[in-house]
Amino acid sequence: MTDSGALQKFLDGVVVDAAVFSLRPDYRAVLLPVDGxxxxxxxEASExxxxxxxxxxxEALAGRTVEDLPHVVAWREAYKSFGAKPQRTRNSLEALLRRAEAGLPRVNRLTDLYNAVSVLHQVPLGGEDLTGYVGAPRLVRATGAESFDTVAGGVPVVEHPDAGEVIWCDDAGVTCRRWNWRQGRRTHLTDDTTTALFIFDALEPMSDEALQTAADDLAAHLLRLGPDVRIVRRLIANDMTHPEGT
Structure with missing residues (x-):
């Protein structure tokens, strides 16, 4: 992708299925496709x-546990709604918060930035290499037949989601399982990624304002990564809770 128009066209094709909103009418996503x-x-900046x-x-966990944080509580309930056990498959925000005391992972510039913003704003946030997509992303409930390209025990394997599981997918298969639990190999960010998609996932009690502030923060950091960085943005929300549209 070489211009904002191409990014916008990609973004316009993103869909959140009604079956997902039926599980959580309060769900909202902000998507940031970024090029350049x-x-x-x-x-040093990511460090x-x-x-x-x-x-x-x-500071957030002083005197309380990760499970006490309101947005973590909300995501644990969301996981239970499609049959996942949150104590075994933790949402990405909870997983990072649990690692923070011992030290967050240092992976690469892009991954470090979005992991840090996720923790700073207490919001699940994923980053994908946009060039790995085949068609537009869709957030749906799985049939169970979809392919998920991952690694198990250090060996590449193809797994399948559970029927009814909430997944991000495209025309080639699953890109992220259990809403925001584990990303696939095909679209993961690398040291060579120049075009990326960042997905912020929000539930109540996180407000739209707080969600957009988190997106603003990541965008500001990304814009510092080069003179030709281009970013477009879309908020996707339930028409019943956001009747004026997205």
Whole structure:
């Protein structure tokens, strides 16, 4: 992709199925397709942001557990709604918060940025290499026949989601299982990624304002990664809770 028009066309094709909103009418997603990124390994800027996120997590968890945080509670309930056991398959926000005390992972510049923003704003946030997509992303309830390209025990394998599980997918298969639990290999960010898609997942009690503020924060950091960075944005929400549209 080379211009904002191509990014917007991709974004316009993203769909959240009505069956997902039936599970959680309060669900909202902000999607940021980004082009013109200058990729690379972890650097001083991403390290500083990760350290700020670790300090933020320590402050948020002072005197309470991860399970007490309101947005974590909401996502645990969402996982139960489609049959997942949240104590075994933790949403991405909870997984990061649990790692923060010992130290968040250092992966590469892009992954470090979105992991830090996820913790700082207490919102599940995923990053995907947009060039790995085949067709537009869709958030649906799985049939169980979809393919999920992943790694188990260090070996590449193809798994299948449980029937009824909430998944992000495209025309080639699953890109992320259990809403925001585990991403597939095909679209994962690398040190060479220049075009990416970032997905913010929100439930009540997170407000639309807080969700957009988190997206603003990530966008500001991404814009610093090169002179040709282009970002477009879309909020997807339930028409019943956002009657004026998205």
């Amino acid at each position: 990124l200058v990729p690379g390994p972890s650097d 500083a942001l990760l350290q700020a996120a670790e300090a933020s997590a320590r």
